Amino acid sequence: MTCKQPTSQQLAYLDELKQRLLDLRKRQKSFMVETAQILRSINNDQATSLSKTTSMISVQAAQKLDSPECGGKIKQLINRFEDLRQTSKEFTDQPLPEELVGVDVRKLLQGYEQLIVEGNILQKSWILLRKTTES
Incomplete structure (x- = not known):
């Protein structure tokens, strides 16, 4: 059984695919770091509100969840997840060149x-x- 040598087009395609994968990994890594920071800041905001007196805890927690700052961070987090999902979808929707079918x-x-x-x-x-x- 003979082994076909890859063509330059196939190698170029694989290079491009590898580069896109590396870019996607970098973007996902930075996304994870930023997401962790957002979650920490939300957690810290809630922790500071819970450190007050026990009679005020339920009122402050409810106010904190309704506050535009916390809601804005959560909306920002949701938007970031949607952007990442869209990027991942675009990455997987790339058509496979005909010359690579069956390779x-x-x-x-x-x-x-x-x-x-x-x-x-x-x-x-x-x-x-x-x-x-x-x-």
């Missing part, structure tokens, strides 16, 4: 990774050869 993408990725490793080895060997010829 084993995992095998291509393994071959691509092997090419990168071999390229790095060649580059290091070239640098060592150049250093030895200079001295």
Whole structure:
């Protein structure tokens, strides 16, 4: 059984796919950090309101939940989740090129990774050869 070498278009597509995946991961990571900060600030706002006297706790908690500051943060959080969901949907809705239908993408990725490793080895060997010829 012969193994087809990936075409330059397939490699370019895989590069683009890899870059989009990395961008999506960065965006999700920053989203998670910002979401955690928003949740902490909401939690801290509620914790400070609960530290008052026990007779005022239920009134303050109800006021805090109705306050525009807390509601605004929750709305902001919901909007951020919707934006992230839309971005993820756009990422998965990308059409698959016809030339990749029926192609084993995992095998291509393994071959691509092997090419990168071999390229790095060649580059290091070239640098060592150049250093030895200079001295």
